Amino acid sequence: MIAIDIQKQLQTGTATLALNIQMQIAQGAMVSLLGSSGTGKTTLLRMLAGLSRPDGGHIIVNDQVWFDANTRMFKPPQARSVGMVFQDYALFPNLSVADNIAYALNKTDTRQLAHLLEITGLSALSQRLPGSLSGGQKQRVALARALARVMLTESRILLLDEPLSALDEGLRHQLQDELLSLHRQFGLTTILVSHDVGEVFKLAQQVYCLEAGRIARQGTPAEIFLHQQVQGKLNLQAQVLAIRQEEVVYVLSLLVGQEIVDIIASASEVTGLNVGDRITMSAKAFSPLIFKQPNG
Structure with missing residues (x-):
């Protein structure tokens, strides 16, 4: 269980956004964050990953306190074992595919590295540099590296910040299937930022809609998008x-x-x-x- 109750002041252009988020996410769930640009979706992921510190509140994961403003508890990113996939992949350009993934593993764990390369279809590309890869291949490397961070941990939290938005439609659908399969295979708790309604329906069990820094609505994809009863044709x-x-x-x-x-x-x-x-x-x-x- 992830229990989030956090506050943070964000500067968005010339305005200030007061982020005030309360959420509870069940272990093993895949949830989606929706909202227009500047509503705090990426910042929320960064605070879960420990890349940004909230101003107030707390984050508790499986009864472990990751952040608490009152006690000044703040678990650093390297101690959270959270896998995060950024929209721009954020790969190391001078490292091979295998080395990018191994960076998140125990360097001597060649068995797990081989397993990750196999399940993400990267075995034949293991010695290639990111600059020589297609967008879909880079996405697989980023996903494999994120999995390497979480597959052997208790929390197994995967954070995805619009990871498929730059891909063509056919490849996007293929990677959606692979992502869903990996989520189930590793028993992950996955939080996905996406603006694609079809993607949300396909992947997410619960949707949180952010407006002006707050959760405005939450429910299943059907409850969020099909809440009005359709009459006629x-x-x-x-x-x-x-x-x-x-x-x-x-x-x-x-x-x-x-x-x-x-x-x-x-x-x-x-x-x-x-x-x-x-x-x-x-x-x-x-x-x-x-x-x-x-x-x-």
Whole structure:
């Protein structure tokens, strides 16, 4: 259990933000922090990691006091065994992939190093320098180094500050799957800063929304994003990518936003429909109805 009750004055441009956060995070949970820029999300992660000191309050992890303003207790970063992945990866440019990861390990623990390289798909890249890696490969190195910090500790806290935001969509989805698998495999307590609603739904069990330095709302992703009861039909705009016949029905491949989806349609629904046409899918009780839109 992570119990957080902290206060800190932050300077944001020309204004001052009074950060006042109270949270309780269950061990083994994955939670997400949401909020616009300047609401204190990254600062909260830095205070958990010991990279920034709160002005008041306390941080207690598994009944161990990491910070207490009243007793002036402050556990330094090297004693917290927290793994943190920054948005810019923060790798050592002059160290190889293996050495970047080994930096967070006991230098003689070659078995754990080999295991981390294997599970993050980096074994073949172990002697490469960060400058020669792709964005996705750098992300894996940063994640493996963070895991090296926490995998053998009791707290096993992983802090992720928008770690996937710079990646293309396909790679982002792949690393989301890998991150979720590693979270479960190592029994981590993970705190994720993300602005991607789909990512939050996929990964997080609990969401905390920060506004003006405080927790404005909290709940499951469904409670946060789907809190209003939807009435009537849901209309989605789509572009026709392909039309193919399979036995007595037709399958339409549609581009909805940045996602490609397939739906089943009848012969009458595809009459006059061509690849490239814009359509509206109207769904009620998950039954799609198709209305062709005029071109132009």
